[in-house]
Amino acid sequence: MDISKRFLELGEYGAAGLFEQPERSLFYRKAMGLRRYLETCRLPAYEGKPLYPSGLLDRDYAIVPSFMNGFVLMQDNRHRIGSELADAFEREFRVYNGGSVPPEHTIAGNMSLHSIPHYERVLREGLLAYIPRIEKIEDVDMRDGLLELIAGIQCWVDRCVSYLKSVRAEERVIQAMARVPLYPARDIYEAVFAWNAVMYLDGCDNLGSLANGLLPYFNGENIVPLLENLYDNLDINEGYSMSLHTNYTPLTLQCLEAVKGRRRPMIELFVDETTPSEVWEKAFEAIRTSCGQPAFYNPKGMLGGLQKKFPELTEEDLRMFCGSGCTESQIAGYTNVGSVDCGINLLWILERSMYSRLPRAQTFEEFYEGFIDDVRGNVDIVTREISSSQIKRSKYSPLPMRTLLIDDCIDNGTDFNQFGTRYKWSIVSFGGMINVIDSLLVIRDIVFRDKTCEKEAFLQLLSESDEQFLDRCRRHPCAFGTDDPEANAMATRVSTDIYSMLDDKKPAMSDGFLPASIMFRSVANFGRLVGATPDGRPAKAPLCDSLGAIYGKDVKGPTALLRSVASLDLERAIGTPVLNFNIDPEIEDEKLRALILGYMALGGQQMQLSCASAETLQEAYDHPELHRNLVVRVGGFSDYFNNLTDEMKRMIIARSIHK
Amino acid sequence: MKTAEIINITRYCTDDGPGIRTTVFLKGCPLSCAWCHNPESQKPGREILYAADKCVFCGRCVEICPQNCHRFVDGRHTFFRDLCLSCGSCAAVCPTQALNMSGYSKSVEEVFEEVARDRVFYDASGGGVTVSGGEPLLQAEFTAALLDMCRRAGIHTAVETSGFGTVAALQAVAEHSDLILFDLKETDEQRHLSYTGVSLDPILANLQLLDSMGVKTVLRLPVIPGWNDRTEHLLRAKEIAASLAHCTNVQVMPYHQLGAYKYALLGREYQCENVNEPTKETVAQWRKLVE
Incomplete structure (x- = not known):
């Protein structure tokens, strides 16, 4: 019996599609797999919500569609298909996730690939209007594959309509389902309905530049209930981000209103000195619901920085900027961005530099240059491996759905993973930056300037994670986070030297590397790889989260902290320079606005706020059942405090809370 | 080079004038208020x-x-x-x-450099610098020079004072101040003398002088339960404020115990140890009286 039939008998319809015509290209086969999935997947129950589908994507298979890889084998369900079929799948459809990128440098990502559909185009044209463009594609398998995919979507729409009729759904829901996303949206309801449907087809990754995309259909209606439904659908499927730009409209306010009390989407709100008071007010109202939304973005910094790096970026396309995955810079509808392709563990490198170079270094400068050389060596390895993985992925891991939904893949006749998109770049994160800055300050002052500790003893005490010595290191007066001019100078130097290593490098298949500092949940895991360090961090303790100060060291208040962060080379870190900032709910709006705008005037790019008092955080730690909806920002994403590990909860409690 | 004895320079102060401010706390005060929450600011020396x-x-x-x-x-x-x-x-x-x-010594230039670091936050919030204490009038030459330098740099200037100082000192400081936060402790001469150790008369005279100079003031009333929370005192303070052409506001500063621990650090007894912080309702009543 052939493989396809065996999958069919097991009810693994998507997988059966993959093996239906094994002689054809991987692109075609994945498209056929998606078609079969769409023809057969279980539809979520209609529960009277204004949008359909609503609820969880059907992922109850051994082999399921995935926006990053096309299809993946769910290891927990492997037993359902047995090793022979699992092996057959993995032989041909293996995941190309980084290959030989050293595992210690995969903080926050390992050839991860988030993206954003061109929602606006689907709304404007309808997917059926894509067919003439698809028919012009020369590659037969790609053309046929995309047509199969469209047929699958048509079938899915028909199934949804039949189901909705069978359960006597509200008439407007049935009508909208029959209309979009196959045909153009005609009003705001159909526009949001289509946005939701495309989000589901794409696998619930990101919402993109939502307010801008809906604007042509908006005539002042109250669409907050629709947006709440859309946000909940993204959230329940673990989706991520959306953006609101400075061309504010009443839709901006509604998008902010709808996020109150919600964990997702992570909203990026662009603000500047011209932002009207009603936008600030609405944003702060949302923040005070302890949902971690919105984050505040600097239009000049983020968008200006991207345009400087990629001059071909048009103003119009910049309006589609949206962080993806968490906050990684993308142009919605037009980009293939490795987000995050890898995260270099700077503290791991420093530890090795210390033990190998410090004993023979005559001066701090000599040691520093050696460390920078070591970082460069690691950057060379990592970027080479990213290129190699890009090539493998482009050959062996086509993504038909994203080829359909993201421009200009169809018009270029090129698969998404062969970089048929208009814009393409690779984001490389640098983790442990602040630990390294503080460590270098201690090495410079204690070992070389004051000579209050011999090198041998210094390394010995660190290797033993000597608590008394680490306490001394932690209390070193020159540290990042207090706006100390010397510490700031070190921060500028280190960040520029490191981020600029990517300036002249080019990935094999995209236009450039973007430096970033984003950590996700990985601060804890990647800290475990590193022994005690001169910033006072004990062995195996978490790395410092993104670009904030090491907890407890920002003792001079928020303005000093923000000036310290702004002394980093943020202009270069346009991949995403994450700053998580805790505020007390009592903080006055005017003061918070001034902190945000002041930070941006200093070159700050983005600020993610958690809003909870120290008492609330402690109570949530002690009595999780009382604070189920408390959301905090950590490492670039937002999550329920209760979802975090004990270690991460304690880390967040230890952060300074600014009043 | 003018220098001052300083206790602390605190950034992101939000209670010492408008907006986000940096407050420079000078050391030394001629008053010895029983409830003082910065007792380390009283003695001029380290x-x-x-x-x-x-x-x-x-x-x-x-x-x-x-x-x-x-x-x-x-x-x-x-x-x-x-x-x-x-x-x-x-x-x-x-x-x-x-x-x-x-206590440590810093020059005007050094303090200015630190104050100027938060310039963007002052601009974004309408904030600036506040010289407080201790009593800034005790180090008037330094205070005036610092305020002058800040003003020339476009930074909003404020001074928090008890008003007890020489006329010359007051004039020198007021000349470079955009706002004076004038702390009036008590409006009864005998009580003022008893609570603070100094007479009220020169303080009120200085307040009038400031007003005649056209300097904007905010009258701040530290209110301590059992000491100066009398209705007649608050009403009298309101009258005084009303008599001033340039007083823009009367602020009640309710007693708190945040400074109590510092007495132990200094090996001193705290006279207000048994004073309870007022309730929100009580504070609201006080505020209503001076509105």
Whole structure:
């Protein structure tokens, strides 16, 4: 019996599609797999919500569609298909996730690939209007594959309509389902309905530049209930981000209103000195619901920085900027961005530099240059491996759905993973930056300037994670986070030297590397790889989260902290320079606005706020059942405090809370 | 080069004038208010703060003190404060910061440099610098020079004062102030003398002088339950404010106990130890009286 039939008998319809015509290209086969999935997947129950589908994507298979890889084998369900079929799948459809990128440098990502559909185009044209463009594609398998995919979507729409009729759904829901996303949206309801449907087809990754995309259909209606439904659908499927730009409209306010009390989407709100008071007010109202939304973005910094790096970026396309995955810079509808392709563990490198170079270094400068050389060596390895993985992925891991939904893949006749998109770049994160800055300050002052500790003893005490010595290191007066001019100078130097290593490098298949500092949940895991360090961090303790100060060291208040962060080379870190900032709910709006705008005037790019008092955080730690909806920002994403590990909860409690 | 004795320069102050501010706390005050929450600001000279609960009995202070102020008595670290010359050598070696020096010297230029660092936040919030204390009029030359330098740089300037100082000092400082936060402790002469150690008359005269100079003032009333929370005092303060052409606001500053622990650090008794912080309702009543 052939493989396809065996999958069919097991009810693994998507997988059966993959093996239906094994002689054809991987692109075609994945498209056929998606078609079969769409023809057969279980539809979520209609529960009277204004949008359909609503609820969880059907992922109850051994082999399921995935926006990053096309299809993946769910290891927990492997037993359902047995090793022979699992092996057959993995032989041909293996995941190309980084290959030989050293595992210690995969903080926050390992050839991860988030993206954003061109929602606006689907709304404007309808997917059926894509067919003439698809028919012009020369590659037969790609053309046929995309047509199969469209047929699958048509079938899915028909199934949804039949189901909705069978359960006597509200008439407007049935009508909208029959209309979009196959045909153009005609009003705001159909526009949001289509946005939701495309989000589901794409696998619930990101919402993109939502307010801008809906604007042509908006005539002042109250669409907050629709947006709440859309946000909940993204959230329940673990989706991520959306953006609101400075061309504010009443839709901006509604998008902010709808996020109150919600964990997702992570909203990026662009603000500047011209932002009207009603936008600030609405944003702060949302923040005070302890949902971690919105984050505040600097239009000049983020968008200006991207345009400087990629001059071909048009103003119009910049309006589609949206962080993806968490906050990684993308142009919605037009980009293939490795987000995050890898995260270099700077503290791991420093530890090795210390033990190998410090004993023979005559001066701090000599040691520093050696460390920078070591970082460069690691950057060379990592970027080479990213290129190699890009090539493998482009050959062996086509993504038909994203080829359909993201421009200009169809018009270029090129698969998404062969970089048929208009814009393409690779984001490389640098983790442990602040630990390294503080460590270098201690090495410079204690070992070389004051000579209050011999090198041998210094390394010995660190290797033993000597608590008394680490306490001394932690209390070193020159540290990042207090706006100390010397510490700031070190921060500028280190960040520029490191981020600029990517300036002249080019990935094999995209236009450039973007430096970033984003950590996700990985601060804890990647800290475990590193022994005690001169910033006072004990062995195996978490790395410092993104670009904030090491907890407890920002003792001079928020303005000093923000000036310290702004002394980093943020202009270069346009991949995403994450700053998580805790505020007390009592903080006055005017003061918070001034902190945000002041930070941006200093070159700050983005600020993610958690809003909870120290008492609330402690109570949530002690009595999780009382604070189920408390959301905090950590490492670039937002999550329920209760979802975090004990270690991460304690880390967040230890952060300074600014009043 | 003008210098001042400073306790602290605190950034992101949000209660000492409009917007986000940096407050420079000067050391030395001619008043000795019973409820003072910055008792380390009263004495003009430097002094050692000792937090017994942070001491780990390492003995480093005992070894280094030239005056033999630090001794182990019955196995406990005992600080003979009367012998202390405030040289600071003990604080410099204390590994747990149980010993700290209060007071350091800085020049106008050095303080300005620190104040100017938060310029963008002042611009974004309508904030600036506030010189407080202690009593800024005691270090009027420094205060005036710092405010002048800030003003020339476009930074909003404010001074928080008890109003007790020479006319010359007041004029010199007021000339460079955009706003004076005038702390009126009591409106009854006898009580003022008893609570603060100085007479009320020169303070009220200085307040009138400020007003005649056209300087914008905010009258701030520290209100301490059982001491100066009398209705007639608050109403009298309101009358005084109403008589001033340039007083823009009367602010009630309710008593709090945040500074109580500092008396222990200084080895001093706190007269208001048993005073309870007022309830929100009480504070609202006080505020209503002065509205």
